[in-house]
Amino acid sequence: MTLIRKQTSIPIQKETDVCVIGGGPAGIGAAVAAARHNKHVILIEKRGFTGGNVTACYVENPDYFMAGTQFAPEGIYAEIESGFLSKFGNDNVRPKKNKSFNSETLKCYLDDYLLSNGVQLMLHSFVNDVICEDDIIRAVIIQTKKGPAAITAKTFIDATGDGDVAYAAGVPCDIGRDKDGKCQPGTVAVRLAGANVKELLTDGDKLQKITKEFRAEYQKGNIQLTCKRQDIPFGRLTKAGIISYVNYSCAYGIDPTDNEDLTRGEIECRKYILEIVQYLKTHYVELRDIEIASIAPEIGFRDSRRIHGNYRLTIEDMEDRKHFQDAIAVFPRFYDMLSPDGIMSETSDFSGKGYHGHIFEPVIGNRYFEVPYRCMVPDKINNMLVAGRCVSADHVAECGLRAVSLCSLMGQAAGTAGALAIDNQVSLSNIPIKTLQKQLINDGIKIPMDQD
Ligand SMILES: Cc1cc2nc3c(=O)[nH]c(=O)nc-3n(C[C@H](O)[C@H](O)[C@H](O)COP(=O)(O)OP(=O)(O)OC[C@H]3O[C@@H](n4cnc5c(N)ncnc54)[C@H](O)[C@@H]3O)c2cc1C
Structure with a gap:
């Protein structure tokens, strides 16, 4: 049963260059990167604080799996981690002393970090609608206590973890496993x-x-x-x-x-x-x-919607260490997928695609995989990128992509690309990839770049 509601006009609350929706690791990376590339940025977040799962689900030592390996976090995530630890220290007294955030203090640190990087924050603003003209998003609609309001922008970045903006804009999405749509379990920490x-x-x-x-x-x-x-x-x-x-x-x-x-x-x-x-x-x-x-204030999820994008990263790509000419991130091969069925036995059987129990693979040697820019470019919409755990990937690949520091790297690439698209007046699928890669390398990200 449905009800028809009469059309209403919606006030425009703000206009900006880059509008990032979702203040988790991906959204923070995107917002700071775009601001550093001289764009006016609004970061919209439904909760009263940023940090995503790190603060809302207490994921306080996210890069534990890199400890003792040859890998280390990079980019904006690494900057936040080292800035936080040098200011507040690591209060974890467990013998391994894995680097940990106090997520309550992190909320405060992130307020300062975002504001001092020139990001305009809009908390308590839930996005569940968009206004599109052809394949362009004109505005996202936020729900506030005063009713709906519109935020217009030249470029949008969906970093909601659930692909909420992409979904509202009609971008086709997958969710969970291919066969039955089942996701990994939700956890309240x-x-x-x-x-x-x-x-x-x-x-x-x-x-x-x-x-x-x-x-x-x-x-x-x-x-x-x-x-x-x-x-x-x-x-x-x-x-x-x-x-x-x-x-x-x-x-x-x-x-x-x-x-x-x-x-x-x-x-x-x-x-x-x-x-x-x-x-x-x-x-x-x-x-x-x-x-x-x-x-924890809200149940946390390890996976959710995944958009259909210009490239769908597969577990085979990651296993084969496939090289992409448009690589925007390189990350250690590490998989952790809790079985959607609750089978707790560990198996590395990827052919099981999540039907045969818990997939857990630690980092081995220097094994890594590359992430192409195209998995952040959605089918259909020209002025939006999607960053974080909801990018275009198969279900098992997502369990390697979902790492906090990789979501932040994807966000950083999306924010940089968003700024570049505005500077070059091109759609996000037509940005000069080599220029993007050079900017990321200049900003300290280690990615391979093919010669011309
Ligand atoms: C229990 C648990 C343990 C985990 N452990 C680890 C770990 O040890 N190491 C690791 O690397 N990863 C871990 N993860 C995974 C990791 O936390 C996520 O994959 C990662 O945080 C994803 O980042 P993101 O920015 O894409 O999304 P999120 O962190 O989910 O952030 C999304 C943000 O968008 C906001 N938002 C969502 N919808 C809207 C909307 N419609 N409008 C406005 N705002 C919105 C949310 O409030 C949130 O702030 C764990 C996850 C869980 C649940």
Whole structure:
């Protein structure tokens, strides 16, 4: 059943050169890059803070998988990480001391970082509509407390993680696995207070032992909790007894773009959180006094819509280390895909395409893959790029593309390209690729560039 609503005029709230929608790693990279290339930039974010999953889902040590490898983060993400750590330090006292953000402090750091880079922020602004003329987006429509408002721009960058703007503009999208559209589970992270740090660190890293023991007990059939997750990834541990980023709860069969599914996922995950906290309190003396310090503000997703773009990156491209003349990023080969079915056994069987359990591949040697510019160029719309986890890729490839620091690199390339398109007065599919690559190299990004 549908209702017809009479057409209304919508006030134009702002006009800008580059409008970035979504203030996560991709959106931050895009907004800062475009501003540094002398464009007026508005960054629109539905929440009251930026950072995307890093702040809203407590993903506080995202590049843990690079530790001890020959790879290091690059570009705007690396700048944020080193700037944050030199200002606030790394308060993670776990023996490996993986570089970690305190995501609450990061929210404040990002406010300053974005504003000092000349980005105009518009928080509390949810985009779910666009005004298009032919294949050009004239404006995105934000929903505010005062009603809808339009933001016009020459170039738009969809960094919503869900491809919301592309979807609203009619760009065809895929979601989840080919066969059934199922995505990886959604997770609501939790932060605990009251851990006995001294006891946790007396004999190595007790948190690591707990997650291993939990898994072993699960496999013996001794765990009676209702969540299918068989391990308890713990993040940052601080001197003050905070265990942040407990990435345990998993709700399966959730469509990240469906409000009824999202409601179910949030409620289900909170139930799992209560269960695991009670379990930890009763099974581990070091954790007997823990309590919930905070529950992440929103369920987080590892994958969602993926646009149809000018190139669809495949897992085979990544495995074959395929070289692209329009490469805009090079990234270590690292895959992590939680099984959409809740099968926790690990397998590197890509031919299973996510139907045969958890795909997990650590970084090996110098194995890397390239990301072509064309996977950010959507079919159909001429003045929009898409950056981050919703670019054009197959479902398994996305589990290598979704890394925070790679999403930031894609964003940086999109922001630079957006500025270039305006300077050259060309559509985003016609920008001079070599000029883009030279600018990225000048800005410190290591990408291969073919000779003429
Ligand atoms: C539990 C969990 C653990 C993870 N662990 C790791 C890890 O260890 N390492 C790693 O590298 N990656 C990890 N990831 C993946 C990583 O967090 C994401 O892939 C990454 O954050 C994607 O960046 P993004 O900018 O594309 O999207 P997001 O981080 O999702 O940011 C999108 C932003 O857009 C905003 N937005 C969305 N829709 C709209 C709209 N319609 N209007 C306005 N604003 C909107 C959102 O509020 C958000 O701020 C994890 C993800 C989850 C959920």
